[in-house]
Amino acid sequence: MDVLTAYRPAFLENVPVSIQVIAFGAIAISAYIAYSLLTIERPLKGFPVVALTERGLSPKWSWYSAGTETVAKGLKEHNAPFQVITGTGPKIILPNRFADELRAREELNFPKAFEKEFFVNYPGFDGHRQGLIDDWFIQEITRVKLTQSLNLITHDLVDETTAAVHDVFGEDTEWHTAALKDNVAEMVARLSSRVFLGLPLCRNRRWLDIAKDYTIDSFIGSQLMRIAPPILRPVSYWLIPNCTRLRKQVRDARKLIMPEVERRKERAQKALEAGQKPPKTADTIGWMYEVGRGRQVDYVAAQLSLSLAAIHTTTESTAQALIDICRFPEVVQPMREEIIQVISENGWTKASLQKLRLMDSFLKESQRFTPMSTLSMNRYVEKELELSDRTVLPVGSRFLVAAAFQDPSMYDEPEKFKAFRFSDKRQEPGQANAWGHVTTNSSHLGFGHGQHACPGRFFASNEIKVILCHLLLKYDFDLVDGEVPPTINFEVNKSISPKSKVSLRRRKEEIVLDLESPS
8 A cells, every 4th residue: 555545535535536636736726826815015005006017017027127117117207105016025115315314214224124135044145144144243344344454455456456467358469359247257256355365265266256156146046036936935946056056155165264264263262372362364254253252153154245245246336337438438548647647656555546536436427327226225114214204114114215326406417427527526615525436425326325335335446446457557448349238137236248248458558557666
């Protein structure tokens, strides 16, 4: 007697198998429908739902496939908050005028706004879990340790760039095409890893692949998980190739990083036992040890969290800057002359990078003209909050604030790319510090705004500037066949296609850019 026969209820013995199959199928479908109805997050009361129904799109698919257009429609039709329906439930979209009043409200939580988006309880999403559940830990490492060490690590950035630019972009003096996104990602992964892990691990091939691929796989994997119906996500997770790769990346990262962590901890312990202070380090393994203050720390998940934050956005920003250099070649000579003057006179320091005012403005304008997202300031409402227009944000709701990058009341001729728009603004009385690349305000949400503005933006800005100094002086760039590389859009996020290419050739730099001889 088989197991199925042994446990089949007696009343089914005379029922044909085909009828049993149909009955069980109907029960399963009913259970699925019931579960879906019970677990679905319905629209919030009091906020109009915006969708591109005129295109035949449901609210959820309107958000997935045309999020930017959906938000634009909502902002045009409603001069007030509205909502969109995402794969993880409704989100309130607030017009930009609310940015300043929400920048530091105690009723709001940043990590909880993302918990549903990145499936932190699933294996492989360890980097997201560390960054969201232990937010204070990553914040202290980046906002305090990393930012305060910018002058110390500038030489590391320059040293790694000098080596990486040769390895990645080569020495060919003839015009040729090269992968844009892949090459920039390799550069950024090497520079970020030099600071995060130090030598020699920062040049380990397997780690560099993990640093680059983990972000991509986690974003694509989470996107596919959000598209799947909630009841099917546990099954979808095991079928999505990106999630499979995530699990392996985490396992391999632990094998690479933990031996170095243990060596550092042992060295520090021996120093303490000898009555000495543990040796200071200028990388995040050492900073994590200091910030952890003896508590249990998942060093690998924290490293992956830092890579998530640093490598993806810095790669996109740098690649977009190179595209804009190709699209608007008139910016090249002024920026080259500025680099030559500043580095010749001051060498490589944090202060030198701050003096690159034209490059700083160019980067901020690039961020404004082609933003990675049209929304910012993701927040979760922990306590009921009433806005200045008497709109009440309910407990448990999530919201985003619309950017104002194309608002003519804030920007003169916003449809035009004006590379030195912000350096001009900084020359106005009282505006010298108001429009820097890393400065946030309600009209420019490129790095977010308020209490949870990107804590690593100071490092990212310096990293991009060091890379561009080398690339601008050492190479000429152009578009391939005059075509701007395509982008990939999902929800309100835009990224440069991984298939994008640029044309380039090696040129003779006017000054030596290594650390020993700046002129």
